[in-house]
Amino acid sequence: MIYNKQDIEGFDRVTKLKIMNSVTGIKPANLIGTINNNGLSxxxxxxxxxHLGSSPALLGFITRPQTSEVGHTIANIQENGFYTINHIHQDFIKNAHYTSAKFNVDESEFKRCNLTEEYIKDFKAPFVKESKFKIGMRFVEAIDIKHNGTKLIIGEIEQLIFPDNAIVDGDIDLEATESVGxxxxxxxYSLKKIAKHPYVRIDEVPEF
Structure with missing residues (x-):
């Protein structure tokens, strides 16, 4: 099957959304937790x-264009300066999925989707208690993507919480954490590790 640009532009909105969001393959599934200065999570x-870099440890994510109905995540991040990234696991996929609904700013998705706010001392954003793999982030900058009105939100890792058994031979084993894509x-999708190869040095590349 081959689609050219004209074909793609002719897709109806929902079909286009589904296909364009799938072409990169399986992506990490995460919940981002925030809270504003009025205490609304x-x-x-x-x-x-x-992943944007390791030193400093930077992560980025893309937000949709802000409207009155969406954009609470970035508004809270810019107001508060902190946020959390929480892996999704198989036992709460459904709860996580429904956080995508357009809730009012005064209705917390934590409560509405039956997930638990968890706070760590001196960190000003809620983690998801049900998640086994959690990352505390400090906001660094937002970069406008002018072509479509989205933003690249960049943050630095300040907290990293995951199970002891997630480290295998020096690597994080996402299968062990039961994170999903x-x-x-x-x-x-569930994640299953199917291979591991050494760090590549030019003089160690095999003949194929």
Whole structure:
């Protein structure tokens, strides 16, 4: 099957959303937890989180254009300066998925989707208690993507919480954490490690 640009532009809105959100393959499924200065918490599912660097340890994610109905996550981050990234696991996929609904700013997705706010001393954003793999982030900068009105939100890792058995031979084993992946808008996948190879040095590349 081959689609050219004209074909793609001719897709109806929902079809285009589903296909364009799937073409990169399976992505990490995470919940981002925030809270504003009035104590109103927010929780939203994201599949766009990417590694941007290790020193300093930076992660980024893409937000949709802000409107009165969406954009509570970035508004809280810019107001508060902190947020959390929480892996999604198989036993609460459904709860996590429904955080994508357009809730009012005064209705917390934590409460509405039956997930638990968890706070760590001196960190000003809620973690998801049910998650086994949690990352505390400090906001660094927001970069406008002018072509479509989205933003790249960049933050630095300040807290890292995961099970002891997640480290295997010096690497994080995502299968051991039972984290899940997402494709498109609503398809979820379990993760299974199928291979491990050494760090590549040019003089060690095999003949194929």
């Amino acid at each position: 927010n929780l939203a599912i994201f599949s766009s989180i990417v 997402i494709s498109g808008l609503n398809s979820y």
